[in-house]
Amino acid sequence: GDSVTQMEGPVTLSEEAFLTINCTYTATGYPSLFWYVQYPGEGLQLLLKATKADDKGSNKGFEATYRKETTSFHLEKGSVQVSDSAVYFCALSDESGYSTLTFGKGTMLLVSP
């Protein structure tokens, strides 16, 4: 079955540091890939997505590129802010329909001033 593997957290950074959160996946066919963010006490919000190989999703300074050859979708940001502190989830939706998401275990990001 489908699966998503993310780096374990927490990831602790100082403000303005560079962020990478690794994500790799296993799926048949050509899944769509997503990053969702969960701020403390809130639901999940879509951060960015990519639907085919070599697509780059970007939003709020975050980027991720769909790499089919390495089955990866790593999340990056050049300069993190304290307000980026949250849990980040990598997820995929396969072609079997209905967009059901398979999530990674989440990576907590803590940014200090």
Added chain:
Amino acid sequence: DTAVSQTPKYLVTQMGNDKSIKCEQNLGHDTMYWYKQDSKKFLKIMFSYNNKELIINETVPNRFSPKSPDKAHLNLHINSLELGDSAVYFCASSQVLSGGVGYEQFFGPGTRLTVL
């Protein structure tokens, strides 16, 4: 103008009780979902409904019974609650067209269920 809403936000109850969580979306979507988030933040699909029809049931105990009275609502009823049911339950919705690939899911704020 909340897109996906859930009630209640918090639910504390005793083992053995029966409880319900309600979900409503005003986005006009045709597909709704229930996810369970455990204490380690792991999220797993429980159910998915498309146009009021159950399409996914992921090995969830039959104590959990979803009900979709119309496309905008998907409620979750849980019988005989157990300690292990304590979690945060998220409702979500999306519009799934032919092929169903790549469409964003919108999540509700979650319901934190605590079973004592």
